[in-house]
């Protein structure tokens with residue numbers, strides 16, 4: 618399926634579009650399968666979208682049945698959940714603590730542990746939740762992602778070992794430039810999703826976005842996000858899209 622590229626005027630419109638797409642996917646999955654399994658993106662860009670989803674719950678027309686929603690994380694920093702670097706903390710402060718989601722529906726990466734132990738535990742949690750058949754992969758309804766100025770996505774960084782992982786669902790990935798491990802979904806998990814949505818904002822992403830969308834293939838990790846049987850949506854603001 619050809620990726621859809623939606624260019625919006627500014628960051629607040631990007632957040633609005635991201636929040637509405639989350640709600641649309643949730644409604645669609647719940648009416649089709651009674652359940653919505655979503656993986657949240659980390660970093661700073663999605664926070665505003667999470668806040669809007671939480672605020673939307675005040676509107677009966679936009680309210681979601683949180684007991685039917687299971688929230689996972691596409692990646693995490695190797696830190697405790699209350700650390701300022703924690704993607705869980707960001708999502709909890711902007712969304713999870715503000716909606717009536719049952720605690721057992723929030724599937725946090727136990728990133729306070731040793732990175733390899735955290736990745737193995739989280740892989741077991743995904744297998745327990747999705748119960749994929751042997752040699753099959755979990756199928757998220759929606760995976761949310763961001764992209765760094767170096768073209769990384771989730772914690773799949775250029776030149777890192779996890780780029781070539783084809784059997785694990787979740788791995789501990791050493792990131793040389795930060796001299797630390799990250800815990801991240803692998804490409805097969807991302808590419809088996811029903812929908813993958815990138816939220817990308819800011820002029821500092823313009824050059825890499827042009828190269829990722831219009832440049833030579835397979836140079837950047839973000840280019841390897843190609844859902845096998847799913848939809849790929851890029852929501853980008855004008856500043857990030859200025860070279861397209």
Ligand code: 6PG
Nearest residue numbers: 659660661662763764765770771
């Ligand atoms: C993380 C993210 C990472 C992020 C990009 C963009 O844990 O940092 O998963 O992939 O999406 O680095 O980050 P910003 O949104 O902060 O620019």
